[in-house]
Amino acid sequence: MLLLWIGVILLLGYFLSCGFTSPISKVPGPWYTRFTSFWIKYQEFTAKRRESVHKLHQKYGPVVRLGPNEVSFTSLDAIKEIYASGGSGYDKTxxxxxxxxxxxxxxxxxxxxxxxxxxxxxxxxxxxxxxxxxxxxxxxxxxxxxxxxxxxxxxxxxxxxxxxxxxxxxxxxxxxxxxxxxxxxxxxxxxxxxxxxxxxxxxxxxxxxxxxxxxxxxxxxxxxxxxxxxxxxxxxxxxxxxxxxxxxxxxxxxxxxxxxxxxxxxxxxxxxxxxxxxxxxxxxxxxxxxxxxxxxxxxxxxxxxxxxxxxxxxxxxxxxxxxxxxxxxFIPGHTIVSCQxxxxxxxxxxxxxxxxxxxxxxxxxxxxxxxxxxxxxxxxxxxxxxxxxxxxxxxxAEPNHRKKTTGSIAAMADDDVFAASSCRFSTRISIRWVPEPAFENTDTIVMSVKDWYLDLRMDKETNAIDWAIAGQRLIESQDPLRVSFTHELDSHNAFESADCGTFVSLPNGDDLETGSMPRPDVPGAPISDYEEIWRELPFREGPEGSGNGMSWVLESDDGDHGEETGSNTVSKTFLGRIWGTYLALQQDQTVVREKDASGGWKVSKSGKNVSARREDFESGSGWRERYVVGAAGRELPSMLAGFEGEGKGWWRVPGEKVVVAGRSYIVRAFEEIETSSKL
Structure with a gap:
């Protein structure tokens, strides 16, 4: 019996010690929540959790301890940390x-x-x-x-x-x-x-x-x-x-x-x-x-x-x-945190x-x-x-954080062209891996047509591809503007990595993007915080003439990946044009289809080097090559040869299919702006 009492006393002592020494014990809250979660569980079973947690915040402030392993917050900084940091925040319970x-x-x-x-x-x-x-x-x-x-x-x-x-x-x-x-x-x-x-x-x-x-x-x-x-x-x-x-x-x-x-x-x-x-x-x-x-x-x-x-x-x-x-x-790992x-x-x-x-x-x-x-x-x-x-x-209302222009735009009729367009054409001014200094080693262009984008970054010294990606652009929130990007094509082979950035307008008209993504220049490509400065570029005049322009994104129609377990190789291709700028990206990808533990299908993919072609339109002389890189660069569709039926029929309908250079493509986005009569 004595040993039993000693065991009970030791267990009680350990229980009390944990309650007083845990980092969470320093968080404001009722004294009994240091030792037990019974109170918050009782509020849940009686359907009174919301009101009870709210009353605690009214009494104790923006941070409240709900139990020995649970804390509630109300501040904007806490919301960003819990639900948005590191690419969509913490894992669910x-x-x-x-x-x-x-x-x-x-x-x-x-x-x-x-x-x-x-x-x-x-x-x-x-x-x-x-x-x-x-x-x-x-x-x-x-x-x-x-x-x-x-x-x-x-x-x-x-x-x-x-x-x-x-x-x-x-x-x-x-x-x-x-x-x-x-x-x-x-x-x-x-x-x-x-x-x-x-x-x-x-x-x-x-x-x-x-x-x-x-x-x-x-x-x-x-x-x-x-x-x-x-x-x-x-x-x-x-x-x-x-x-x-x-x-x-x-x-x-x-x-x-x-x-x-x-x-x-x-x-x-x-x-x-x-x-x-x-x-x-x-x-x-x-x-x-x-x-x-x-x-x-x-x-x-x-x-x-x-x-x-x-x-x-x-x-x-x-x-x-x-x-x-x-x-x-300081909140220890595996603690439950939340905002309501x-x-x-x-x-x-x-x-x-x-x-x-x-x-x-x-x-x-x-x-x-x-x-x-x-x-x-x-x-x-x-x-x-x-x-x-x-x-x-x-x-x-179509969310767009970049409906603004700065400086003079000689090639355009006026700024109303940009306000009317859902397209954006931009370049990167600098990147900074926090806390290191900012730098810029690439010549980067990003063309976005509605919800789809192509992003090509060329190393300034080697003229090789630093990074090429393409996919969908999804608005997560509007204020602050938070955008996630899918990687249907990725020269870094990071198809499954979370890519989500928050954009804030700077006084000079540029945009600051912050977020987390794999850092390719470090072994293992760890997820790292970054800051990028982006500047919007004017649309280059195209063959439609001053004040008019056509923009679109096409994705190769690669069909399904079969009904049986196995792998196959596709040449994933994205073609994009915004007025007088054209970009083509292609990557050989291996798609693997297999059953997972639950019996469902799991589809994964890996990719090899990317080939790219960029062409610009010159008034009076037509389309000209800016650069062609990669093994298949010369084989990519070119505006020099023209695209039959461009801008007509099914070209104007996202989700429909068109044929370019003998290959089927899915129309992902299309826009045509006409602000003046064509001469």
């Missing part, structure tokens, strides 16, 4: 495993950020503005919106019994506590009786499976399902079904909750003035008015999302190995005065606008933020 569908990990429930990035690349373009604003998606949105406002009783979910049953399965239940039991007691969950397991959704599951099993030719080309079912994604049908169900459930809950709160607020007698202002704007606007012109509508929606974000609670992440210092406190939108939107009264009040007019003034947007956390931030944020009306 096992909490997100609760959101698996058909017991399959989806993009949302993927925990490591690198694996999430790979999955997101499969269908991120379906949520890009260029896809959302196509005729098909817009027609579907308009049809549903018109039906919604025309029928006060709602749409099919209230009128058709089968649809109502699906909505009932998805929304009218309380499975939170049961899901949390599985989260906190994973080893015991297989032995739980049925009444302790989360509610199943058999009708919803069958509906999703039926949709996924329909034949591909019947799918619209702009849909998520059409992209998921392509062979090159490497997804089995059940994996595609899991993603579809995940997106369906996410869209129903978040949109429904957001609209419910918005309508409730507008219906309050003390908010009648806001309802009248909104009604006046909507009644005065032309039927075809673009959404980004409805400024008060944007203000009302953003204020509703600020006051009641659809996902208001903490978004938990694990601190990486080695620990990090956040808001002045509900509190972020209320903790900074200098940014949002009277934060509990619904007041849309706060979004209309220019003073403090930048700070308000930086603290807007309804969609989270970084590469793991809300994928569907472009469905939010204020984001329907």
């Amino acid at each position: 096992e909490f997100y495993s609760l959101f698996k569908q058909f017991k399959i990990t989806t993009m949302f429930s993927t925990l490591p950020k690198d694996e999430h990035s790979k999955r997101k690349r499969i269908f991120a373009e379906r949520y890009a503005m260029t896809n959302v604003m196509k005729a098909g998606p817009l027609a579907a949105i308009n049809e549903r919106a018109t039906a919604f406002v025309s029928h006060p009783g709602g749409l099919k979910s209230l009128n058709i019994p089968e649809d109502f049953e699906i909505m009932q399965e998805l929304t009218y239940h309380q499975s939170l506590q049961k899901s949390l039991l599985e989260y906190y007691l994973p080893s015991l969950s297989p032995y739980f009786p049925n009444f302790l397991h989360p509610r199943s959704a058999p009708k919803t599951n069958q509906y999703v499976l039926d949709m996924v099993n329909q034949t591909t030719p019947g799918l619209e080309s702009f849909t998520l399902l059409e992209k998921l079912k392509r062979k090159e994604t490497g997804l089995e049908l059940l994996q595609a079904a899991a993603e579809c169900k995940d997106h369906m459930a996410a869209g129903i809950d978040t949109t429904g909750d957001g609209l419910c709160f918005l309508m409730w607020e507008l219906s309050q007698p003390h908010n009648l003035i806001f309802q009248q202002k909104l009604r006046h704007e909507l009644m005065s606007a032309p039927p075809d008015a673009p959404l980004d012109s409805l400024l008060y509508l944007e203000a009302v929606i953003k204020e509703a999302l600020r006051c009641s974000p659809p996902i208001p609670m903490s978004l938990p992440r694990y601190v990486p190995e080695g620990g990090r210092t956040i808001d002045g406190y 939108p509900y509190t972020v939107h209320r903790a900074h009264e200098n940014v949002f005065p009277d934060p509990d009040r619904f007041y849309p007019d706060r979004w209309l003034g220019e003073d403090g606008a930048a700070e308000r947007n930086r603290h807007f956390f309804a969609f989270a931030v970084g590469g793991r933020g809300c994928t569907g944020k472009n469905q939010h009306p204020p984001n329907h």
Whole structure:
């Protein structure tokens, strides 16, 4: 018995010692959270976590200890560190495993950020503005919106019994506590009786499976399902079904909750003035008015999302190995850290005065606008933020941080050309690997046409390729502007590396890009912080004449990668033109298709050296070679020979295929600007 008491005393001493000596013990918070997480778990099981965490922040400030291994933050610096540092922030915790569908990990429930990035690349373009604003998606949105406002009783979910049953399965239940039991007691969950397991959704599951099993030719080309079912994604049908169900459930809950709160607020007698202002704007606007012109509508929606974000609670992440210092406190590795939108939107009264009040007019003034947007956390931030944020009306304006020009542009009619264009043509002024000095060893051009880009960096001393990349350009957030870049072609063979930069305009008109990426001049290419200065270049006059120009990006149509395990080689080629500048990049790539541990297909690729061709248009003499490099440089398509049918027919339709020099290419982006008559 004595030994038992000694053991209990030693265990208690160790327990108390850990509570007092842990770095987290220095973080403000209730004394008992030094020793146990029981308090925060109790708040979760009683559905009071959000309010309880908010009250702690009101009492203790921007940093609060929630348990011996969990800390909550509210500052902008903490948000950037947790959710955006090092290329999309820290890894998710096992909490997100609760959101698996058909017991399959989806993009949302993927925990490591690198694996999430790979999955997101499969269908991120379906949520890009260029896809959302196509005729098909817009027609579907308009049809549903018109039906919604025309029928006060709602749409099919209230009128058709089968649809109502699906909505009932998805929304009218309380499975939170049961899901949390599985989260906190994973080893015991297989032995739980049925009444302790989360509610199943058999009708919803069958509906999703039926949709996924329909034949591909019947799918619209702009849909998520059409992209998921392509062979090159490497997804089995059940994996595609899991993603579809995940997106369906996410869209129903978040949109429904957001609209419910918005309508409730507008219906309050003390908010009648806001309802009248909104009604006046909507009644005065032309039927075809673009959404980004409805400024008060944007203000009302953003204020509703600020006051009641659809996902208001903490978004938990694990601190990486080695620990990090956040808001002045050292937080050990594997500690759970988070910010919750509900509190972020209320903790900074200098940014949002009277934060509990619904007041849309706060979004209309220019003073403090930048700070308000930086603290807007309804969609989270970084590469793991809300994928569907472009469905939010204020984001329907084409985001572009470079709609400005500096200096005189002799070859152009005026600056309106650039304001009207979605293309950007830029060069790098310097790069700095933090904390080393800045330098520039390349002649770099980057041409971006809508959501697609080609980037070629030539070493100034050797005239060899320093880096060549091409792929898709995806807007992660607008203020600050954060952009991620896919690498469909990469001379550094870093196809899976996260490439995400944050852009800030400098006083001289240049742009500062900051982020993290592999450093190729160091053995092992470690992920390193960098700073790059970019300068926008004027468009070179092309064959269309002064003030007119054609721009496009084409990607080689390499077909699928087969239905069996194995590898094949393709010559991945990107062709791009912005007015009087043309660029072609080609890389031999080996694509490997194999089964992973779960039985799904895994597609990986590796690449060899890149060949490149750049040509510039000279007024009066036509296209001229600027440089040709690589083994296949001379074989790449050239503007000197001309492209049959350029700018006509299917050339103008992204996603369609055209033939160049006998090879099939997919049109990724197209734009034509005509500001003056052609002579």
